[in-house]
Amino acid sequence: MPHFLIQFAQQHEEFRLPELEALATIEDVEIIYNPEDYSLESPFLIVEIESEEKAARLLKRAILIKTIIELWGKGSSWDDLADKVKQHPERWPQYMDVSFKFSVVCFGGTIEMKDKPAIINRFAFTGFRGKIMLKNPDVEFLLIADCGLDPDNLIPHTFYMGKLIGHGKRDLIDMFNVKKRKYIGNTTMDAELSLIMANQALCVPGKLVYDPFVGTGSFLMTCAHFGAMTVGSDIDGRQIRGKGKTSIRSNAQQYNVEGRVMDALVFDVCHSPWRNIKSGIFDAIVTDPPYGVRAGAKTLGRKDPLKQATEPKMLEDGEYSHTKTDYIPPTKPYEMSEVVADLLMFAVKNLVVGGRLVYWLPTVTEEYSIDDLPTHPSMELIANCEQSFGQWSRRLITMEKVAEWDGKETLGPPTGEMSRSKTSSTNSIGHFGFRDKYFAFGNLESSRRKKILKELYDKGGREAVRAYMKSEGEKKRQEAAATSTANVDAK
Amino acid sequence: MLQCHVKGCNANNFPLELQEVVLEEQEAELNEDFLRNMLGKLEYEALVATCLKLNIQDLPPTIPEDAAYNDDFLQKLHHALLETHVITGKMVCPNCQHTYVIRDGIPNMLLAEHEV
Numbered sequence: 001m002p003h004f005l006i007q008f009a010q011q012h013e014e015f016r017l018p019e020l021e022a023l024a025t026i027e028d029v030e031i032i033y034n035p036e037d038y039s040l041e042s043p044f045l046i047v048e049i050e051s052e053e054k055a056a057r058l059l060k061r062a063i064l065i066k067t068i069i070e071l072w073g074k075g076s077s078w079d080d081l082a083d084k085v086k087q088h089p090e091r092w093p094q095y096m097d098v099s100f101k102f103s104v105v106c107f108g109g110t111i112e113m114k115d116k117p118a119i120i121n122r123f124a125f126t127g128f129r130g131k132i133m134l135k136n137p138d139v140e141f142l143l144i145a146d147c148g149l150d151p152d153n154l155i156p157h158t159f160y161m162g163k164l165i166g167h168g169k170r171d172l173i174d175m176f177n178v179k180k181r182k183y184i185g186n187t188t189m190d191a192e193l194s195l196i197m198a199n200q201a202l203c204v205p206g207k208l209v210y211d212p213f214v215g216t217g218s219f220l221m222t223c224a225h226f227g228a229m230t231v232g233s234d235i236d237g238r239q240i241r242g243k244g245k246t247s248i249r250s251n252a253q254q255y256n257v258e259g260r261v262m263d264a265l266v267f268d269v270c271h272s273p274w275r276n277i278k279s280g281i282f283d284a285i286v287t288d289p290p291y292g293v294r295a296g297a298k299t300l301g302r303k304d305p306l307k308q309a310t311e312p313k314m315l316e317d318g319e320y321s322h323t324k325t326d327y328i329p330p331t332k333p334y335e336m337s338e339v340v341a342d343l344l345m346f347a348v349k350n351l352v353v354g355g356r357l358v359y360w361l362p363t364v365t366e367e368y369s370i371d372d373l374p375t376h377p378s379m380e381l382i383a384n385c386e387q388s389f390g391q392w393s394r395r396l397i398t399m400e401k402v403a404e405w406d407g408k409e410t411l412g413p414p415t416g417e418m419s420r421s422k423t424s425s426t427n428s429i430g431h432f433g434f435r436d437k438y439f440a441f442g443n444l445e446s447s448r449r450k451k452i453l454k455e456l457y458d459k460g461g462r463e464a465v466r467a468y469m470k471s472e473g474e475k476k477r478q479e480a481a482a483t484s485t486a487n488v489d490a491k
Numbered sequence: 492m493l494q495c496h497v498k499g500c501n502a503n504n505f506p507l508e509l510q511e512v513v514l515e516e517q518e519a520e521l522n523e524d525f526l527r528n529m530l531g532k533l534e535y536e537a538l539v540a541t542c543l544k545l546n547i548q549d550l551p552p553t554i555p556e557d558a559a560y561n562d563d564f565l566q567k568l569h570h571a572l573l574e575t576h577v578i579t580g581k582m583v584c585p586n587c588q589h590t591y592v593i594r595d596g597i598p599n600m601l602l603a604e605h606e607v
């Protein structure tokens with residue numbers, strides 16, 4: 001398969017591979033790479049993708065990919081790079097007579113304008129005869145020098161050349177910028193992360209996405225932008241109604257997704273009125289549960305159960321208090337760990353199989369730290385990415401419902417693996433796509449397994465890997481089935 | 492897709508009956524993929540009953556067999572589901588009579604203290 005060079009944004013590094021994997025799944029593109037090539041400290045990753053057309057598909061909604069080029073060579077100096085490019089003259093003829101341009105870019109350093117022509121001239125051997133056009137050429141070639149992240153090193157160590165496939169959609173970050181949004185609250189989610197979450201949730205036209213802690217509706221906007229139908233709910237009606245003329249509805253108008261932001265309802269997730277549909281209602285649940293001081297979680301009821309009323313209260317005017325329009329039922333605090341456990345159980349019951357739960361889990365705060373990730377046999381962990389703020393941190397968890405709920409199974413034992421990011425390159429398999437989750441990286445994968453895969457790939461290529469993964473997946477499923485029946489028996 | 496969730500109200504609590512409604516129609520783009528997705532999730536009879544109460548009479552009493560690719564039917568379903576909005580009104584539980592109020596298009600489904 002042809003090689004491509006992906007240049008990621010050097011930001012939210014932990015989210016880059018999971019997003020890439022999600023994009024590959026959404027667009028049905030198969031990707032292979034060597035996990036040892038990937039580092040959080042570098043924006044570059046060389047991958048194999050079937051075709052240029054498939055590589056371009058990955059860019060349609062990529063937030064953390066800046067650029068993809070079809071890789072024509074990689075070298076340790078401009079000269080070395082030129083030699084590598086010369087080894088494949090068969091690539092050139094199709095670009096002989098089209099308009100083109102060369103661009104020279106440098107990561108982690110600068111190349112002065114005056115030095116660029118000389119660099120470009122080193123590649124004159126391709127003999128392209130087309131017109132040079134600086135604006136909108138038919139093809140653009142990129143010459144990339146990489147100095148790395150070290151601010152003290154301004155000397156490039158790696159050089160790449162290739163044909164530009166295209167750029168990601170980082171301009172969406174500006175479009176959804178909360179500073180330009182009409183209605184926001186103090187827990188409105190950052191635009192970039194809201195977009196990444198919509199990708200993680202595999203939002204596409206036709207799907208139904210739900211945010212049970214909708215607040216000002218950040219996720220409804222980005223999920224709807226990618227075509228999904230969305231609904232949200234919140235215990236706090238003021239959040240949904242908004243202020244004056246601004247509300248979730250007016251934001252939907254602002255982003256031109258009004259037809260896809262269906263409803264926002266007021267209720268407590270602990271007492272949710274959704275009908276339980278056997279095969280699940282929602283294709284994804286995308287949410288930022290309440291936590292901390294700013295948006296502390298509450299649930300209906302009173303702290304002291306003895307004080308909680310069991311009968312409606314008659315007011316002096318002969319009406320019941322709860323029928324008044326300004327009635328606000330009492331609430332009590334709702335523990336973070338309970339919130340998350342309830343959310344996971346809600347997902348187990350209400351997601352369709354193959355549906356995703358994408359949510360934030362604060363892990364270290366001043367008040368508490370969670371070190372266990374709740375699990376359920378019906379839910380498989382897809383990605384676990386940390387965003388650290390120094391004082392505190394949170395994790396974006398992506399899970400996929402992999403099996404129908406049997407109506408009994410409760411949350412599984414905690415894994416104790418909370419603090420392990422799921423995408424660290426030491427425990428990933430560099431192969432995903434085709435909706436085959438067993439190709440995806442897993443933090444359960446041992447290095448031994450990785451070695452097996454590498455050997456298989458060297459010997460029998462992709463087919464061999466795929467066959468192995470299939471049989472492993474089957475085994476895993478059988479084991480899971482066996483242990484879950486064992487669990488039921490034990491109860 | 493909503494049912495009454497008052498504590499102890501577990502039977503005959505669906506569909507909630509719409510009363511005193513003010514409707515608003517708003518044109519929306521036809522989204523066939525979504526409608527097909529919803530076909531398996533909707534409780535169709537309840538939808539038809541609710542629509543009849545709202546004077547939307549063009550939905551057939553049972554789902555046509557070829558629903559997923561029946562343009563005429565999908566168009567009607569689209570109109571009922573996505574172009575008709577209840578701006579104000581009440582949803583009343585057929586069992587316990589709990590009334591959920593809809594204001595500015597936002598249903599308030601919070602329960603009262605004694606109902607949780």
Ligand SMILES: C[S@@+](CC[C@H](N)C(=O)[O-])C[C@H]1O[C@@H](n2cnc3c(N)ncnc32)[C@H](O)[C@@H]1O
Nearest residue numbers: 188189213215216218234235236268269290298
């Ligand atoms: C972190 S905020 C979500 C913010 C949202 N993502 C946004 O962009 O505005 C959490 C929300 O959960 C709501 N909430 C707290 N407890 C709840 C409960 N028991 N049921 C439903 N919503 C609840 C709060 O009112 C708050 O709006």
Ligand SMILES: [Zn+2]
Nearest residue numbers: 495500584587
């Ligand atoms: Zn009821």
